[in-house]
Amino acid sequence: xxDLKVTLKQQxxxxxxxxxxxxxxxxxxxxxFGEGLGLDSIDSLExxxxxxxxxxxxxxxxxxxxxxxxxxxxxxDYIGEHRKI
Amino acid sequence: xxxxxxxxxxxxxxxxxxxxxxxxxxxxxxxxxxxxxxQDPDYTKFINPVAIRRMSRLIKMGISxxxxxxxxxxxxTPDSIITGTGRGSMNDTEHxxxxxxxxxxxxxxPTFFIQSTYNSINGWLAMQTKCTxxxxxxxxxxxxxxxxxxxxxxxxxxxxQPTTILAGCFDELxxxxxxxxxxxxxxxxxxxxxxxLLNNIQTKGTIAGEGVAFFTLSNERHNASCAITAIKxxxxxxxxxxxxxxxxxxxxxxxxxxxxxxVITGRNGDAAREYIYDAALKNIPExxxxxxxxxxxxxxxxxxxxxxxLANLIAAGKEIPGICITRQGTNGILKNIIxxxxxxxxxxxxxxxxxxx
Numbered sequence: 001x002x003d004l005k006v007t008l009k010q011q012x013x014x015x016x017x018x019x020x021x022x023x024x025x026x027x028x029x030x031x032x033f034g035e036g037l038g039l040d041s042i043d044s045l046e047x048x049x050x051x052x053x054x055x056x057x058x059x060x061x062x063x064x065x066x067x068x069x070x071x072x073x074x075x076x077d078y079i080g081e082h083r084k085i
Numbered sequence: 086x087x088x089x090x091x092x093x094x095x096x097x098x099x100x101x102x103x104x105x106x107x108x109x110x111x112x113x114x115x116x117x118x119x120x121x122x123x124q125d126p127d128y129t130k131f132i133n134p135v136a137i138r139r140m141s142r143l144i145k146m147g148i149s150x151x152x153x154x155x156x157x158x159x160x161x162t163p164d165s166i167i168t169g170t171g172r173g174s175m176n177d178t179e180h181x182x183x184x185x186x187x188x189x190x191x192x193x194x195p196t197f198f199i200q201s202t203y204n205s206i207n208g209w210l211a212m213q214t215k216c217t218x219x220x221x222x223x224x225x226x227x228x229x230x231x232x233x234x235x236x237x238x239x240x241x242x243x244x245x246q247p248t249t250i251l252a253g254c255f256d257e258l259x260x261x262x263x264x265x266x267x268x269x270x271x272x273x274x275x276x277x278x279x280x281x282l283l284n285n286i287q288t289k290g291t292i293a294g295e296g297v298a299f300f301t302l303s304n305e306r307h308n309a310s311c312a313i314t315a316i317k318x319x320x321x322x323x324x325x326x327x328x329x330x331x332x333x334x335x336x337x338x339x340x341x342x343x344x345x346x347x348v349i350t351g352r353n354g355d356a357a358r359e360y361i362y363d364a365a366l367k368n369i370p371e372x373x374x375x376x377x378x379x380x381x382x383x384x385x386x387x388x389x390x391x392x393x394x395l396a397n398l399i400a401a402g403k404e405i406p407g408i409c410i411t412r413q414g415t416n417g418i419l420k421n422i423i424x425x426x427x428x429x430x431x432x433x434x435x436x437x438x439x440x441x442x
Contacts, residue, residue: 017138038135045195052192 005076012072015050016043028073036071044069051075056084086337089312089439090238090302093249094157097298097394098123098146099382100279104153106398110381110406115279119272120263121294121383139196140209143174143257146297147206151251152213158301163251164244165219166207167237169229171386171428173203175259206255214251227428228318230254230387234436235316241304253299254387263293271384271429273354282354282380283411291353291429294383298390300397306441311400311422313393314338315437322433324364331365331423334437342368346419347399349392351426352411353379361433365425374414376405389426389434396422400440 009023012032016039030036033044047069051057057079059065068078097103100121101110114124123146128137131149140148147168155163172178181197199205204222211220219240223232230253237252266272273290282292303309315334319326335341348369350362366375376399382391399405400419422438 019138042139042195042199049192049194053188 001076001080004079005072008076008079009072011050011054012047015046026072028076029071032069032071047075051079054085055079055082057082087238087315088242088304089314089441090234090241090304091306091309091441092311092313092393092397093160093301093303093307093309094154095298095300095394095397096150096154096157097296097391098126098150099296099298099391099394100124100294101381103391103394104150106403109398109403110408113280113381113406113408116292117276117278119276119292120258121279121292121381122258123295123297141174141177141200143176143255143297144200144206144209146257147253147255148209148213150255150297151206151210151253151299154253154299154301155214155251158249160249160251160301162214162216163218163249163301164216165221165237165240165248165250166210166214166216167219167221167223167233167240167250167252168207169223169225169231169233169254169387170203171224171226171229171256172262173224174200174205175257175262177201179259179261210251216251227386227430227432228320228434230389231316231318231434231436234313237302238313238316241302244304247305248303250302251299252302253297254390255297256295256385256387258293258295258383258385266293277354279380279383280408283352283377285354286356286359289355289357291355291379291384294379294385294388296382296385296388296391298387298394300393309441310402311397311438311440313436314439315435317435319433319435321431324360327361327364327433328367330433330435331425332368334423334435338437338439340421343370345369345373345421345423346417347396347422348373348375349396349422349424350375350377350411351379351388351392352377353384358427361427361431362425365433365435372415373412374405374410374416375412376409377411378409381409384429386428388428389424389436392424392426393436396424396438400438
């Protein structure tokens with residue numbers, strides 16, 4: 001799980017072009033949107049694409065998506081249970 | 086006859102040092118591979134650090150140039166934003182299309198798609214300046230910027246109130262675009278040093294370039310050093326028509342060829358297109374100074390923007406850089422400038438600029 005979270009943070013940094021940020025700068029439980037990393041709605045679409053491309057996960061339900069994308073921890077938990085690749 | 090459109094400020098990002106006019110084309114930049122890419126300024130001065138991470142190169146260039154033009158003119162919110170681009174954000178378009186093929190049309194990044202649209206820069210500028218007025222992007226290949234200028238000219242002519250318009254143009258060069266267009270003979274077959282381009286008119290083709298230019302335009306003079314007084318466009322024109330069009334534009338403005346103090350030409354070293362400039366300059370007296378610019382910025386759909394930026398600086402009193410002078414004429418008081426440009430596939434534009442006396 002720890003390896004997955006580091007990989008995931010690296011993928012988030014690359015996908016969203018978070019310049020000057022390293023995986024260790026992202027807290028596992030900090031909110032990704034709003035106060036935490038300050039991501040926006042386009043970033044959420046980019047994260048959905050990230051999940052689909054790297055883990056074969058498609059999230060169809062917006063409410064479920066909101067929960068999954070709330071933090072790195074919640075994303076890693078969901079990937080652990082639902083990954084297809 | 087149209088009323089003058091005053092240029093309150095002009096800003097350009099180009100293959101030369103142009104963003105900061107204090108270093109007007111110094112040092113002169115060149116290339117040896119038939120491609121001229123822009124000199125990037127520090128974009129973080131004009132764009133929010135959170136927003137900049139998602140922007141492609143052209144978007145950053147467009148926003149920074151537009152914002153600096155407004156800043157230089159002392160305008161916070163223009164009444165309208167009007168731009169022209171031949172190709173829009175090529176880099177984002179290429180990313181998006183490549184991903185479509187690679188990912189079998191699934192799981193496509195939204196950012197590349199959003200930014201690949203032609204009017205993306207206008208949208209960013211409108212949000213950044215809180216401009217809710219008329220917002221238009223013209224996409225007409227070699228006439229894209231000219232149509233944007235003409236639209237601005239008509240709006241300013243019709244405006245009953247003092248009005249300011251942010252008008253601009255943007256096009257970027259990518260390696261893939263260069264490769265594709267080399268297959269239809271746009272570029273010279275052998276590598277040419279860009280500064281030697283105008284000495285290489287025995288062969289067909291030219292060199293590729295890119296650039297962004299923005300202008301704050303107004304129907305009121307303020308402290309403008311230059312005004313656009315006429316714009317004419319000709320498609321697939323014969324030599325005689327081009328010559329006539331120059332005469333017409335002068336006659337309509339109650340000028341004769343002898344009244345022209347400076348001619349700026351878009352000569353690009355292409356042997357097949359030299360006739361355009363020979364025809365355009367047919368009636369211009371021998372002692373008129375001629376300046377060229379495409380050896381400095383390369384050929385692209387909206388290179389007229391670079392020429393207009395250059396003309397505005399010369400009108401403002403900057404000494405004409407020797408590297409631009411094709412023919413040194415008699416020095417006198419600069420009053421009338423004519424800008425003649427053409428883009429591949431025979432789009433010819435003629436713009437008359439006058440210095441308010």
